[in-house]
Amino acid sequence: MNIGLDSYCFHRYFGEIYEGLQTDPGTRWRMEGEFLDFALEQDVGEIALEACFFDMRIVAASMNYAKAPREELIGRVIPMLREAARAAEDQGVMLATENHIDFTSRELLRIIETVGSDHLRVNFDTGNCLRLFEDPVGAAARLAPYTISTHTKDIATRRKGGSPSENFTWWPACPAGEGVIDMPGAVKALKDGGFDGSLALEVDLIGEQWASLPEEEIVTRSLDYLRSLLTV
Numbered sequence: 001m002n003i004g005l006d007s008y009c010f011h012r013y014f015g016e017i018y019e020g021l022q023t024d025p026g027t028r029w030r031m032e033g034e035f036l037d038f039a040l041e042q043d044v045g046e047i048a049l050e051a052c053f054f055d056m057r058i059v060a061a062s063m064n065y066a067k068a069p070r071e072e073l074i075g076r077v078i079p080m081l082r083e084a085a086r087a088a089e090d091q092g093v094m095l096a097t098e099n100h101i102d103f104t105s106r107e108l109l110r111i112i113e114t115v116g117s118d119h120l121r122v123n124f125d126t127g128n129c130l131r132l133f134e135d136p137v138g139a140a141a142r143l144a145p146y147t148i149s150t151h152t153k154d155i156a157t158r159r160k161g162g163s164p165s166e167n168f169t170w171w172p173a174c175p176a177g178e179g180v181i182d183m184p185g186a187v188k189a190l191k192d193g194g195f196d197g198s199l200a201l202e203v204d205l206i207g208e209q210w211a212s213l214p215e216e217e218i219v220t221r222s223l224d225y226l227r228s229l230l231t232v
Contacts, residue, residue, distance in 0.1 A: 060111075147193070172205045
């Protein structure tokens with residue numbers, strides 16, 4: 001394995017600010033400019049550029065569908081992913097669908113196996129598992145054989161109330177190694193399942209305990225922690 005950095009860690013700098021939950025830092029970056037300059041200085045093995053900050057993005061679902069009727073949702077997604085996988089095969093590329101606070105690891109595994117394409121695999125998000133009340137270590141073990149990329153994200157809990165049914169805001173992100181995710185366990189499960197790619201750091205809605213820190217500090221602290229997991 002190696003350590004990577006996903007550009008979504010700096011989503012506020014790209015102008016995506018969660019209304020009512022975050023403040024505008026007053027900083028704007030370009031993907032091909034300031035972000036890449038920073039990322040290249042971190043000596044990481046992989047840099048992931050989020051398509052949502054370009055002119056297109058595709059997802060199978062989102063947290064808006066976390067409570068939708070499951071069979072109906074799965075039935076609608078499978079034909080779309082089959083078509084996308086055929087297009088990917090024609091172009092000689094690989095698609096990776098994320099557990100996007102929508103499908104559990106078991107549901108995602110079912111979708112991948114039903115589509116049955118070598119060109120559709122998984123981008124495994126460690127934090128989004130917990131947001132659907134799944135054990136991240138168990139989910140990692142389940143999806144590892146199909147995982148080709150990751151969003152390696154740690155999760156904390158809010159200090160000021162909120163309902164666990166609020167999947168996203170109740171489980172904010174935090175610097176890697178400072179939250180409740182068993183990160184060593186998740187990394188081991190991925191490795192034991194055959195994943196040897198990049199542990200690409202991702203940070204989304206940062207918890208209030210760390211909200212005063214600049215993104216650069218959160219990222220460098222997290223990368224140092226992830227590196228320590230690979231030296232054990």
